[in-house]
Amino acid sequence: MLETLARHRFFLRFTTKNLTDEQAAARTTVSALTLGGLIRHVALTERRWMDFVVRGADAFVNGFSEREAEFSLADGETLADALARYEEVARRTEEIVAGIPDLGTGHPLPEAPWFEPGASWSARRVLLHLIAETSQHAGHADIIRESLDGARTMG
Template identity: 45%
Template sequence: MADTSTSGGERADILDLLHKHRELFLVTVRGLTDDQARQRPTVSELTLGGLVKHVSRTEQSWTRFIVAGPPEGPEIDWARIDWSNPPPEVREFQDSFRVLEDETLAGLLAEYDAVAAATDALVREVDLDSSQPLPKAPWHEPGSRWTARRVFLHIAVETAQHAGHADIIRESIDGQKSMG
């Protein structure tokens, strides 16, 4: 049975890392309206609401990977996509960065909270040394595997990276900075 204590040790460190990066990320959307969450004040296509949605879905997909391995699905040749008419799985990926008409920032934040709680529960339960083969992709070395531990660290890194994107977007909207 896995150690489920969080009073110290590796699991507590992983949870602390995840919590700190999530909090820094969420600072960027505090007090925003739905309209502000959809704004694109920079040359990027990214919006704050879209980043919340993307970070949430990415975290959820990586925790599914820990439990079930790489997803089944069509291989996508990203270099040959007709961007004027992308296939459905590419449109779905693009929509993971967008706040759709029927979505609200509050709803996206509630979804993110639920995903974070599920991830935290998995950190407490899973064998951190269990591993899965990475999906075939040009950015993964063929035949490589990641442990659950490595995936949790990757989730923290992804969250931190997108917190930086979000900080720039928020500062462009109203001057608010996460730090400094």
């Protein structure tokens, strides 16, 4: 699973190759999504879900209220900053997963309207979610990049 996640991270990061900070922050579609914002969001999402794997639902103690701000680079943040943070998150994920004796071990999910009440996710299920999330956003990023400068990064 880590190999698959790494492959999708590569595709997402590749969409930002040779971009300026201004290009990484540019909206190119009717969506508010930007390439830099997608990198930031996926890094924060992966970090939060791995916190869940380590300590359970309290990883979401702040709820999901900050989610909207995740989709853009913070003031003063560069694309290089976001990519470096994403690399750190990836390394941490790999370290955490390597230390889990049973990927079937899990925790109850936090209360949220999109989770089934009383449901639990295993570390394995979290990794599958991260693969899907990263893959989906790599596709979004490919469209944004093509709209930005015509570059086709995934096909």
